[in-house]
Amino acid sequence: MFGLFSSNPVKKLNKRYHVLLREAMEAQRSGDxxxxxxxxxxxxxxxKEIEKAKEGTPEK
Structure with a gap:
């Protein structure tokens, strides 16, 4: 019940991963x-952090 409001570290890492990929793509397009x-x-x-976090998180 109290886990309802806890943040999911995998979601946070996944969002950061996609932001980094997008920034990398934009840097490549601009020639940097x-x-x-x-x-x-x-x-x-x-x-790699996402994969480690998924190993430690039980499946729902």
Whole structure:
């Protein structure tokens, strides 16, 4: 019952992952390859965090 109002860390990480991917795409389109690679690396790290969080979260 009290878990109703708790935040889901996977949703938060998933949103951050998609934002990073979008920013990386925009950086690549504008020609800033260095920024693109930095953002892509952050997105990969976030994806690994999502996978770890999913392993620790019981299925509903």
């Amino acid at each position: 390859i260095r920024l693109y690679s930095e953002l892509s690396e952050k997105a990969d790290f976030t994806l």
